[in-house]
Amino acid sequence: MSLPTxxxxxxxxxxxxVMLASLxxxxxxxxxxxxxxxxxxxxxxxxxxxxxxxxFGTDNLGRDLLARVLAATRPSLLLALAAVxxxxxxxxxxxxxTAVLGRxxxxxxxxxxxxxxxxxxxxxxxFLAVVFGAGAAGAMLALAAAGVPxxxxxxxxxxxxxxxxxxxxxxRVLGLRRLRLLWRHVLPNIAEPLLLATTTAAGTSxxxxxxxxxxxxxxxxxxxxxGQLLNQGLDRVYAEPLxxxxxxxxxxxxxxxxxxxxxxxxxxxxxxxxxxxxxxxxPAASGPAKDGLxxxxxxxxxxxxxxxxVIRPVRGVNLALRPGETVGLVGESGSGKSLTALAIAxxxxxGARAPRRTLRLLGxxxxxxxxxxxxxHLATGLAVIFQNPASALNPSLRxxxxxxxxxxxxxxxxxxxxxxxxxxxxxxVALPPALLRxxxxxxxxxxxxxxxxxxxLMVRPGLIIADEPTTALDVTVQRQITGLLSEIRRDTGAxxxxxxxxxxxxxxxxxxxxxxxxxxxxxxxxxxxxxxxxRHPYTRAxxxxxxxxxADRDRPLRTVDGxxxxxxxxxxxxxxxxxxxxxxxxxxxxAPPLEDLDAGHRVACWSRYRWxxxxxx
Numbered sequence: 001m002s003l004p005t006x007x008x009x010x011x012x013x014x015x016x017x018v019m020l021a022s023l024x025x026x027x028x029x030x031x032x033x034x035x036x037x038x039x040x041x042x043x044x045x046x047x048x049x050x051x052x053x054x055x056f057g058t059d060n061l062g063r064d065l066l067a068r069v070l071a072a073t074r075p076s077l078l079l080a081l082a083a084v085x086x087x088x089x090x091x092x093x094x095x096x097x098t099a100v101l102g103r104x105x106x107x108x109x110x111x112x113x114x115x116x117x118x119x120x121x122x123x124x125x126x127f128l129a130v131v132f133g134a135g136a137a138g139a140m141l142a143l144a145a146a147g148v149p150x151x152x153x154x155x156x157x158x159x160x161x162x163x164x165x166x167x168x169x170x171x172r173v174l175g176l177r178r179l180r181l182l183w184r185h186v187l188p189n190i191a192e193p194l195l196l197a198t199t200t201a202a203g204t205s206x207x208x209x210x211x212x213x214x215x216x217x218x219x220x221x222x223x224x225x226x227g228q229l230l231n232q233g234l235d236r237v238y239a240e241p242l243x244x245x246x247x248x249x250x251x252x253x254x255x256x257x258x259x260x261x262x263x264x265x266x267x268x269x270x271x272x273x274x275x276x277x278x279x280x281x282x283p284a285a286s287g288p289a290k291d292g293l294x295x296x297x298x299x300x301x302x303x304x305x306x307x308x309x310v311i312r313p314v315r316g317v318n319l320a321l322r323p324g325e326t327v328g329l330v331g332e333s334g335s336g337k338s339l340t341a342l343a344i345a346x347x348x349x350x351g352a353r354a355p356r357r358t359l360r361l362l363g364x365x366x367x368x369x370x371x372x373x374x375x376x377h378l379a380t381g382l383a384v385i386f387q388n389p390a391s392a393l394n395p396s397l398r399x400x401x402x403x404x405x406x407x408x409x410x411x412x413x414x415x416x417x418x419x420x421x422x423x424x425x426x427x428x429v430a431l432p433p434a435l436l437r438x439x440x441x442x443x444x445x446x447x448x449x450x451x452x453x454x455x456x457l458m459v460r461p462g463l464i465i466a467d468e469p470t471t472a473l474d475v476t477v478q479r480q481i482t483g484l485l486s487e488i489r490r491d492t493g494a495x496x497x498x499x500x501x502x503x504x505x506x507x508x509x510x511x512x513x514x515x516x517x518x519x520x521x522x523x524x525x526x527x528x529x530x531x532x533x534x535r536h537p538y539t540r541a542x543x544x545x546x547x548x549x550x551a552d553r554d555r556p557l558r559t560v561d562g563x564x565x566x567x568x569x570x571x572x573x574x575x576x577x578x579x580x581x582x583x584x585x586x587x588x589x590x591a592p593p594l595e596d597l598d599a600g601h602r603v604a605c606w607s608r609y610r611w612x613x614x615x616x617x
Contacts, residue, residue, distance in 0.1 A: 016260040023257055026073040034067035039222075049240045056246045059232060068229060069246050076225040077254065079140050079218075080206035086144035087205075088198045091151025092187070099159035099168070099186045100178040103350060113156060116149035125208060129217040136225075139218040143205055154197055158190035167394040167402075169347050170384065170455070176409050184405065188396035196262045203258035210251050226251050294462050294495040295321040295344070298358035302339045302519075305351045311567045314339050314519045318594075321463065321495040326486075328510035328527065329499045330542065334564055336519040337499045338387075341465045344497075345384050346374070362462045380410055383456025383494075387468040389448035393440040399451055400436035406458045425454035429484055446477040453484060457492075464488070465497045470505065482509045504546045507531060512600075515539045518565050518575035521594055524602045535603045537580045574606070582607050 042062030049057045056065035095113060098106045125139075125146035132138030162168055162185070171185050212218035213227030221228075226247040233244030302314035314336040321327055329337050343354040346366075359366050362381045366374050386392035394402055403425060404418035413421065423433035429450040440448055449469055456464055466485065470478040482505065489496055500506050506513055507530040515523040515536065523536040534540050541560040562579035565571060573588040574580070580587065587606055594604040 012260060013264045016257065016264050019253070019257040020261055023073065023077065023254055026070055027077050028074075030071045030073045034064075034070045037064050037067035038071040039063065047236070050242050057240055057243050059243070065229070065233070065243050065246060068224060069226070069250055072225050072229060072247070073250070073254075075136070075219065075223065076206065076210065076227075076250075079136055079225065080143075080209050081202055083140045083143035083209060084147060084198060084202045084205040086141075087147030088151045088194070088201065090144070091148040092155040092194055093182075094148065095152035095155030095157075096159045096182055096186050096190065097178075098156050099163040100181040106350075110156065113149060113152045117153055119149075121146040121150065122208060122211075125212065126215070126217065129212055134217050134220060136219045136223065139209055139212045142212070142217075143208055146208075147201060147205065150201075151194075151197065155190065155194060158193060159186050162186050162189050165391055167392050170386065170392050170452075171394075171405075172347060176379075176405065180405070180409065184397065184401075185394055189394070191396075195265060199262035199265060200259050203255035206258070207251060207255050210247075292322055293320055293360070294323055294325075294362060295319060295497070296358055296360040297344065298356065300340065300343060300354065300356040300359065302336070302343050302348065303353045303355070304349075306568065308568055312519065312570070313567050314343065317516075317519075317521055319344075319497070319514070321497060323462070323495055324489055324493045325512070326489060326496040326498060326510045328506035328513045329497060329516060330501065330503055330506050330513060331516035332542075332560070332564060333501070335516045337516055338467055340516070341384070341467050341497065341499060345382055345465060346378055347384070376410070379406075380459050381462050383459065383461040383464045385449070385452050385456060385464065385466040385469045387471055389445065389452045390440065392452055393448060395440055397439070398436065399438050399440070399443075403436070403451070403455050403458055406455065410459065421458060422454070425457050426451070428457060428488075429454045430480075445473055446480065449473065449477075449481055450484070453481075453488070457488065460492065461494055463495050463497065465499070467499045468501065469498075470500070470502070478505065485509075503530070503542050515542070518570075519567070520575070520604065522576065522604045524594070526600050529601065533601070535597060535601070535607075536576075536605050537582050537607070538576050574604075 040063060042058065045054065045058045045062040047058060047060055048054060048062075051057070054064050054066065056069065059065060059068070094109065098109050101109060125142045128142035128145050129139050132141050168181065168185050171181055176184070209218055210225065210227030210230065213225050214231045216231070219225045219228050229247040230244055230251070233240075233247065237244040297317060297319040300314060300317040300319075301312060304311040304313065313334075317336075317340055319327075319340075329340070331337050339348070342348050343356075344359070344361075346354075348354055356367075361377065364377055364381075366377070369377060393399075400419060400422055403422035404413075404415070407413040407418045407421055408415070419436070422436055426433050426435060431447060431450050431454070435443065435447070435451070440451075443451065452469070464485070469485075470481050473481065485496060485498075486509070488494065498506065498510055507527050510527045513523075513525055513527050513530050514521050515525075515534075515538065517538050523534065523539045525533065525535075525539075530539075531543060534543055538560070545558050545560060560579065565575050565578070571577070571588065572590070573586075574583075574591050577583045577587040584606060592604045592606045594602050597603045
C-alpha cells in the first residue's frame with residue numbers, strides 16, 4: 001500500500017517511518033539474535049565498562065548490556081502497547097457511550113468520569129500496581145486502569161459534538177439499538193483524534209511502565225525491560241554512566257517515535273465504519289387509526305430549561321393528518337415549527353420536555369407504549385427529512401450502509417436483500433444505484449436530499465415529516481424535490497407534514513396550511529385560500545411579503561414589521577398584538593382561542609367576528 005501524497009512529501013513522515021521500522025525490527029529480531037548473549041552469564045567479565053567486546057559494558061553477572069537493551073525492546077513495547085490499548089478501549093467506550101445513553105445513565109457516566117479524573121494517573125497506576133501485585137501483568141493492568149479516565153473524558157467531549165448532529169438524530173428515528181448507534185454513528189466520527197491520542201499515549205505508557213519497573217513494581221527478575229535495566233545501571237552511574245544511559249536513551253527513542261507517529265497520522269487517517277451486523281427482526285408499524293388519522297396531536301407543549309426559568313417555545317399545538325394528506329406548517333424562524341416536529345419524533349434536545357394530552361401515530365398512543373416498543377413504532381412509522389442533508393447523513397459511512405441499516409435492523413433483511421431494496425429506493429428518487437458506493441461528500445446538495453428521502457422510504461412510513469427540505473436548494477431542485485414528495489404520497493399513501501418558510505411553495509404543494517406564530521397555531525385554512533382568503537393579520541402579512549416578478553423594483557420588499565416576542569417574557573394577551581395593524585385594547589389582555597371561521601378554516605384572532613359579519617353580508 002502506497003503512502004498518501006502528503007506523507008510521501010513530508011520529511012517527518014519518512015523519519016518517523018524509519019524510526020518505527022527500526023523499533024519493529026528490534027522487537028521481532030532482538031530476542032532471536034541477541035537473546036542468548038543477553039542471558040549468558042560470564043563470571044570473568046562482571047561489571048566491566050564499555051569495551052570492544054561489550055560496547056555498553058556488562059552487569060553484575062557478566063551479561064552483555066547492549067544485548068540486553070536490544071533484547072528488552074520486545075517486552076518493553078508489548079507491555080506498553082497492551083496497557084494503552086486496554087485503557088483506550090475501556091475509556092473510549094465509557095466516554096462515547098454518553099452520546100447514546102439515556103439522561104440518567106448519561107449523568108451517572110459523566111459523574112463517574114469526573115470522579116476518576118480527580119486522581120492523578122501516575123499515583124493511581126502505582127497504587128494499583130501494588131494492589132495487583134508486582135510483576136509485568138500487574139503493571140500493565142495498573143497502567144491500563146489509570147489511563148481509562150483520560151480516554152473517557154476525550155471520547156465524551158468528542159461524542160458530545162456528534163450527539164447533536166442530524167445524522168445521529170436520523171439514526172435514532174430509525175430506532176437503531178444503542179450499541180449500533182455507538183458502533184456505527186459515533187465511534188467512526190471521532191476515530192481520528194482518538195487514534196492520535198492512543199498513539200501518543202503509547203509513548204507515555206512506555207515511560208510510565210519503565211518507571212514502574214525502575215521502582216520495582218513492574219517486570220521482575222529473571223525477566224527484564226528497559227526500566228529494570230535503568231535501575232540496575234543507576235548504582236554505577238557515576239563510575240560508568242553508559243549502562244544507565246543506554247536504556248534511558250532507548251526509552252526516549254521509543255517514546256519520541258510514538259509521539260511523531262501520532263502527529264503524522266493525525267491528518268491522514270481515513271475513518272471507516274465497521275461491517276453491518278445481522279439485526280433481530282421486528283414487526284412492522286401498524287396502520288392508521290380507526291378514525292383514519294395517521295397523526296393526532298392535542299395540546300402539545302415544549303418546555304426548555306434555561307437559567308432564568310423554563311422557556312415554552314411551543315404551546316397548545318393541535319395537529320391531525322390523514323393518509324395521503326399534505327399539510328404545510330409555516331411561520332417565521334423561532335416560531336416553533338421544527339421543535340414541534342422534533343417533539344412528535346421524540347428527538348427533542350437533552351433536558352427538554354414535551355407534555356401533551358394526546359400523541360397518536362398510526363393508531364398507537366405513544367404515551368401508553370413501553371419505551372422499546374415506542375422507539376420501534378416511531379422508527380417504522382415515521383420518517384424525518386432534515387433541513388441540511390449534509391449534516392443529516394453520516395460522513396464516515398457509504399450511502400449503501402446508511403440506507404440498508406434500517407431494513408436490516410427492523411425487518412431482519414439479509415445484506416443482499418437490503419442492498420436490492422436500497423437500489424430500488426434510489427431509482428425511486430431518480431438516482432442511479434451506483435451512488436450506493438459513494439459517500440455523502442461526493443454528492444451534490446440535491447442528490448443528498450434525495451438520498452435522505454430514499455432513506456425514509458426504506459421503512460415504508462405512514463408519516464413523513466419534511467423539515468424545510470428545500471431551504472438550501474435552488475429553485476429548480478426545489479421543484480424536483482416537491483414533485484418527488486408528491487409522487488411518493490400518491491404511490492404510498494403516506495401523510496406529509498411539510499415545514500417551510502416559503503409561503504408560496506407551501507400554498508402550491510400542500511392541501512392544508514397551518515400558520516404558526518410564537519409557538520401556537522394562529523390560523524388553519526385550505527391551501528387554495530392562502531393567497532386571498534387568509535384572515536389572521538400575521539398570515540396576511542406573510543402572504544404579502546412574498547415577492548412578485550411584476551412588483552415595482554424601485555420600491556422595497558414588504559416585510560412583517562416588528563420582531564417576535566421574547567419566549568422568556570410571554571405577554572398575557574395575543575402574542576402578535578405589538579405587531580398587529582388591527583389590534584384592539586383587549587388584544588393585549590387575553591389571548592384569542594383558535595375557533596372555526598367556516599368549514600375547514602380556523603382563526604385565532606379577535607377580529608374573526610368582524611370577518612364573519614363581512615362574509616354574511
